[in-house]
Amino acid sequence: MNVIEQNITDAIWDVVVVGGGMVGATVALGLGQQGMKVLLLERQAVDTAWSEERPYQVRVSALTRASEKILRNLGAWRGITSRRCHAFSAMHVWDDLSSGEIHFSAQEMGEPNLGYTVENEVIQAALWEQVEACDSIQLLLNPTIKALRLEGGKAWLDVEGVGDIQTELLVGADGALSQIRQLAYIGLDTHDYEQCAVVGCVKTELPTEDTCWQRYTKDGPFAYLSMGEHLSSIAWYLPTEKMQWALNLSDQAFALEISKASDYRLGSVVEVGERAAFPLTRRHAEHYVKSNLALVGDAAHTIHPQAGQGVNLGLLDAAALIETVLSARLAGKSWGRYSVLRKYERWRRGDNAIVQRSMEAFDWLFKQDSGLKTTFRKGFLPLANRLTPLKNWLMGQALNGRESLPALASLKRSKFTRLDSGKN
């Protein structure tokens, strides 16, 4: 295994990635597989061992087709399908207040499915399997980062017990509370949604029909994400003050509340697994880049998870950064230069802001009932369902079929051929 604990201060690393979550591991892999010398720092070792008996995990992501493509191109997709994942073929959204509803199906889009529900640990394990198999990537586990300097055309990271690590490009992929973002003095625009998401896996009386069901109520949305015939991952959005109440309910009472929140769309909930709750905050870094530094994933932005876009946007950041760095290297330029990294920032920041704002517009529209808003809300879903261009646009967003997709995520063949021999 390529874990190192010493002599890493002698080298100048092509890239140092802090955070080996789904997004950071993707950056490390995309660059490592192209022969770049990458050091990946992660707080916790990831267990890549797998057993069918493993209980379903609380954290689940709905991956878009674009994310699938990125993971396929990096050779990590087979590690997902060989563990556990579920393709969903439809989405059904309806509103508590009106009879409005909208239905998307893979069939009408001419697609085999609309995406996949996958446990986060499965995605991370599949990526780490590839990281461990890549000779260009070295791992440093459980680092204590003391300071960061950006000077002399390099980033310098002072790690306790190790010393100064120097690199052409430092990537902050260390999540929503990013230490790298803070050490780089990058400001943050934040907004408290005053909502929490209660998540977990449940079994329902009626089959899921491979569909993601989402109901809008005035407290917030409720969603069943299909994970199997009778199995769903739930996302139940509640005002933050109800978080402890939801966590403290007995399993029986929780099952009843979930059945009610879904308006019994899949009958009663008959079994519940472990649950967890997360307060929700929108965050957007004022800058994604500085000279020799770039932020990706939750370190750069967090978003309301109602449309399941967070990690999908993060994977697009990763793919765009990989492409920017590799293109600069190909052109013989330094990939840590501000002018190079700005291309990545321009590519991704606006796109992420649009998705953040559209989630907020949905949240605003469906949260309260008042006059004009109620009238508009009553008309929106039926209209969107009937109006083919609007429906196709909404669907395109969900599938991540944007114009400016990075090569790794494009549905065409990646323009960067892998240097290692792995197949996807």
Ligand SMILES: Cc1cc2nc3c(=O)[nH]c(=O)nc-3n(C[C@H](O)[C@H](O)[C@H](O)COP(=O)(O)OP(=O)(O)OC[C@H]3O[C@@H](n4cnc5c(N)ncnc54)[C@H](O)[C@@H]3O)c2cc1C
């Ligand atoms: C309730 C909920 C539901 C969601 N559902 C979806 C969904 O359906 N689809 C979707 O696309 N997104 C979803 N998201 C969002 C998604 O979970 C996040 O966007 C995603 O986990 C971000 O990945 P990341 O790798 O950027 O950050 P993280 O997953 O936070 O990973 C950061 C990594 O950095 C490590 N780290 C942190 N600090 C340091 C340090 N100082 N040194 C070394 N390592 C460090 C951590 O150990 C961790 O491994 C959801 C979010 C929530 C809250």
